[in-house]
Amino acid sequence: MANAMFPGERAPQRHVEVYQQVLELQHAHRQDAEAYWADKIAEVMRDQFGIKPKVNTYSYRTPYHSAYDLIPLPNRYKVPNFTKFSGQDDTSTMEHVNRFIIEYGEAANRDELRVRLFSSSLSGSAFTWFISLPPNLVIT
Numbered sequence: 001m002a003n004a005m006f007p008g009e010r011a012p013q014r015h016v017e018v019y020q021q022v023l024e025l026q027h028a029h030r031q032d033a034e035a036y037w038a039d040k041i042a043e044v045m046r047d048q049f050g051i052k053p054k055v056n057t058y059s060y061r062t063p064y065h066s067a068y069d070l071i072p073l074p075n076r077y078k079v080p081n082f083t084k085f086s087g088q089d090d091t092s093t094m095e096h097v098n099r100f101i102i103e104y105g106e107a108a109n110r111d112e113l114r115v116r117l118f119s120s121s122l123s124g125s126a127f128t129w130f131i132s133l134p135p136n137l138v139i140t
Contacts, residue, residue: 035061063133064140068112077107079117086124096121111140 045051063068073079080103085096100121101108108114115138119130 008026035134052135061135062137063114063130064112064115064138065136066114071110071112071116073113074107075107080104081118082117082121084123084127085121087126088124 022050072099082103083096083099085091085093085100101114102119103121104114104117107117119127
């Protein structure tokens, strides 16, 4: 990151870390605000017009901290087409998790990235389970 006080020089690491923390807080606040307004709109539709939304009135919130979405994938990394796990066949959860880590490759070195992309390897009732987890439940 460039240093505004001394053009051409890099900013001290502590400044970069503080800046990243500010970005994380802004992102988390934006997600909370979006969910709040989605709930409010559904409430007004129900109260003022008697219209009930066809789906749940809440917005999907990830079961992990929103800061995980800000962590970049490795340079030139292409997200693989993961083997899907539904929990309906003979594949064990242990086998699926190990296959997921192998398919994930070099990005599997960061816990936050593994958590972030894990839902891409799920389908059916396994995916439904994952998206029903409470926000910020999964911590690495």
